[in-house]
Amino acid sequence: MLNRRYAGVVFAISAQRQLSEVAQLATSRLSTVSFAYNNTIFYIQSRSGGSTYPAIGQPSSAVHSLRQPPENGGNCTEEIKDGLKTAQARVGIAISKRSPSVTHFYCVKFYPYTKPGVDDVFAVVGGDHILICRPPPPGGNDNPKAEVIQFVVEKEPGEDFFTCAWTKDLKSGEPLLCVAGHNANIKIINALTGKLLRTLTGHGGEIYDLAISPLNPTILASASLDYTVRIWSLDPAHENQPCAAILEGVGHREAVLSIAFHSTGRYLLSGGADHIINLWTLPEFPDKNTGTSKPTRIHYPHFSTSEIHHNIVDCVAFHGDLIFSKVAVEECIVLWSITNFNSKNTPPSPDSAPTPHDTQRETRSAFSSSTLSTSGSSNQYTRLLQFDTPKTTESAITFTRFSLYPGDSTHNPVLSFCNATSKALFWDLGRLEAYHDLLSSGADLTQTATRPPFLNPFQHRNQSSMHGTPAQISKQRANSPTESCSSRQTGSDVLTGDKEKGKVDWDKSLKNWAGKYEMGDVLEALIAHKEEIVRGVSFTGRSLAWSNTGNWCVVAGSGGVFTLLHRWGR
Numbered sequence: 001m002l003n004r005r006y007a008g009v010v011f012a013i014s015a016q017r018q019l020s021e022v023a024q025l026a027t028s029r030l031s032t033v034s035f036a037y038n039n040t041i042f043y044i045q046s047r048s049g050g051s052t053y054p055a056i057g058q059p060s061s062a063v064h065s066l067r068q069p070p071e072n073g074g075n076c077t078e079e080i081k082d083g084l085k086t087a088q089a090r091v092g093i094a095i096s097k098r099s100p101s102v103t104h105f106y107c108v109k110f111y112p113y114t115k116p117g118v119d120d121v122f123a124v125v126g127g128d129h130i131l132i133c134r135p136p137p138p139g140g141n142d143n144p145k146a147e148v149i150q151f152v153v154e155k156e157p158g159e160d161f162f163t164c165a166w167t168k169d170l171k172s173g174e175p176l177l178c179v180a181g182h183n184a185n186i187k188i189i190n191a192l193t194g195k196l197l198r199t200l201t202g203h204g205g206e207i208y209d210l211a212i213s214p215l216n217p218t219i220l221a222s223a224s225l226d227y228t229v230r231i232w233s234l235d236p237a238h239e240n241q242p243c244a245a246i247l248e249g250v251g252h253r254e255a256v257l258s259i260a261f262h263s264t265g266r267y268l269l270s271g272g273a274d275h276i277i278n279l280w281t282l283p284e285f286p287d288k289n290t291g292t293s294k295p296t297r298i299h300y301p302h303f304s305t306s307e308i309h310h311n312i313v314d315c316v317a318f319h320g321d322l323i324f325s326k327v328a329v330e331e332c333i334v335l336w337s338i339t340n341f342n343s344k345n346t347p348p349s350p351d352s353a354p355t356p357h358d359t360q361r362e363t364r365s366a367f368s369s370s371t372l373s374t375s376g377s378s379n380q381y382t383r384l385l386q387f388d389t390p391k392t393t394e395s396a397i398t399f400t401r402f403s404l405y406p407g408d409s410t411h412n413p414v415l416s417f418c419n420a421t422s423k424a425l426f427w428d429l430g431r432l433e434a435y436h437d438l439l440s441s442g443a444d445l446t447q448t449a450t451r452p453p454f455l456n457p458f459q460h461r462n463q464s465s466m467h468g469t470p471a472q473i474s475k476q477r478a479n480s481p482t483e484s485c486s487s488r489q490t491g492s493d494v495l496t497g498d499k500e501k502g503k504v505d506w507d508k509s510l511k512n513w514a515g516k517y518e519m520g521d522v523l524e525a526l527i528a529h530k531e532e533i534v535r536g537v538s539f540t541g542r543s544l545a546w547s548n549t550g551n552w553c554v555v556a557g558s559g560g561v562f563t564l565l566h567r568w569g570r
Contacts, residue, residue: 031542103127105556106399107163108545111175111191113217117302120547121149122303122557123177123191125161128154130179132191133563135552146564150194162399165210165218166191167234174320176234178220180207188234200232202243208257208399215265219244219285223256224488229270231285231295236290247290249299249354251278257399258316266347269323271300279303279338281347298351303338305363305381313402319429322384324415328398332525333417335385339369344489384411388525391419403553411550416532418541418555426527428454432526435517445513446506454529457509534563 062109104467105126114120124131132150154161158183167176167188174192184207186200205225213219218234231245236454238244261268267278277303289296311327318324319335321343326333354364365380400419407413412430419425431454443450446457517528540558547553 012469022374025404029041035155039124044404051308054221080115085108092150095385103129103560104558105129105542105560105562106161106181107543108554108556108562109164109166109545110545110552110554111166112212112548113166113168113175114548119351120549120552121175121191122163122547122552122554123166124562125179125181126542126556126560127161128159128253130154130161130177131188131220135547135554135566141516150175150191152194154187154191156183162206162208165212165220167212167218167220170217178210178212180210180222182206184224186210186214186220186232193406199243200241204226204288205255208255209259211259211261211268213261213265213285214263216285219265219439221259221261221268222369223259223270225255227252227272229256229259229280231282233286233290235286235291237353238286241291241293241295243293243295244287245282245296245298247280247298247301249297251280251299251301251304252276257312257314258401260317262318262343263320265521267318267343269316269318271325273312275306275309275313275327277305277308277313279317279341281350281353298350300350300355302353302366303364304339304354305365307362308334308336308381312398314398317402317404318415319404319406323406324402326402327388327523328400331389331391333387333389333402334383334416335387336381336383338365339380339382385432385519385522387415387417387425388527389417389419389425391423398538399542401543403546405546405553414544414546414550416544416553418544418557420540422534422537422539422541422554423545424532424534424541425556426530426532426564427526428529431529432519435513436519439518445510455509455513458505458512460503460505530567537561 026121061223066274078113080125105124105125107126108122108124111121111123119134119137121132121134124133127548129528130152131148134147136145161178161179162181165178167178168174169176176197177189177191178186179189180186184201184203184205184206188197188200189195190197200222203222203224203226207224209223211221213221220232222230222232224230227248229247229251230243231247232242233244234242244464247268252270252272252274253276256270256272258271259268259390266284268282270278270280278296281302283296287296300389309327311329313325313327315333316323316325321341322335322337324333324335348366352366354366356364363380400417402415402417405411405414405416406562407430412428415427415429417425434452434454438445438450438452445451445455515524516529517522517526519526534555536557539561541555542557544553544555551567553567554562555565
């Protein structure tokens, strides 16, 4: 059972698909009492013999670049600023095909400092591209448009951006975007002007992840191919010596692919190609060495394990004091905890970090003693849950990352992931608690009065209501708005409400609910509560991001595709 309580509105589970003929966008709307989704796809297409630009034009084979006058009334400018080519344009109608030489997007992030009532803004990076976008305005427009407010093409040869992180200028309040990738440098760009402000150097290899401290926007962490994590100070007072700390030593033996700050800012997770997940204890930055030529060096993490996963760890995240992590070939996301780790306690001293005197130990912890449980596994961590991510081992693609919307007073936390077959998966963590409480109370789930709205029973189709040839019936089923909501359904059964005709299959209903919400078996991966297939294009989802309010989820991935999913109260 999760050790946190969640409150809020339930996640959408029924679906209704609607194609916009005007825009020819792959669009779907998901409708329930609580939410709806609007899914819009945009592409970046390369022009032969030239640079790459956002495509603007009619839904045909013609491709228009930013060099041509926009046909939708948006503005269009280009200029060179400190080695970066920038452009601004409003994306109109997305093209319906793409070039074989498209950019691959690796990271998407929403600006985290947006004030209430201000439009959300997100950045998408990949290849030599940086896009800063604003989602379509709310209002039920059948032809949604997203605005590209900055489009930057990196001119440094060989650059391929893998990651980005938002921060802000503490004096002016202007939004800043940090980007990094193949060339081992971190570039800091003014998101309003597109101007390159500064470049951070020091890593000895590609940079795979960036993270900003949740407590201090001037503290930046970076993960690299050189086996290290670096902590940087973006404070102008430390401009001459920006590297504040280096996390190195026995932490990782191969590339570090993913990092995440704890909400306290005093702990940092790192996951690497060596199968290892580390938890590092950080000093309060800026510390005495910040801004000097001798950055703080941290040689030992306070927790280290290679037992959770047995392959390349490409994504880690905190959820309170719990930890989510995944690898490419296990087809699941794991939720686990470090025994006796409590962020409310005083952070442990550097001297208490365990040293690898026993090289055979796969787990080391400063928070508990090293003993084995009766099953022979370490008692220094606890596996809590697994979440099913099918269609990931077949391609074994590394660098596919999940995202966690943390929830608020009216929305549940939501875990999300997109696999290699254009399918976005969602788990409402609040439902897990609600389902557990129902079972604990002895509630009869077959009774409508005691069953929550998200538990919709299986119901056999009333064949007498189906008319036409077998092909017509098959087409009706394929377009069924309820059948598309679960890949675990059969061709003759659907999830539906009690009011529709047909006989309810309670055995199948209870089995389906247990597969999605039952937390009793930690080795049984939970099926996604909602699956959304991005129609009209085949791509691998590399990264997802949630807006502060949870209304927007953006998926970015291969083939120069990013998809916007919108949910709102009905």
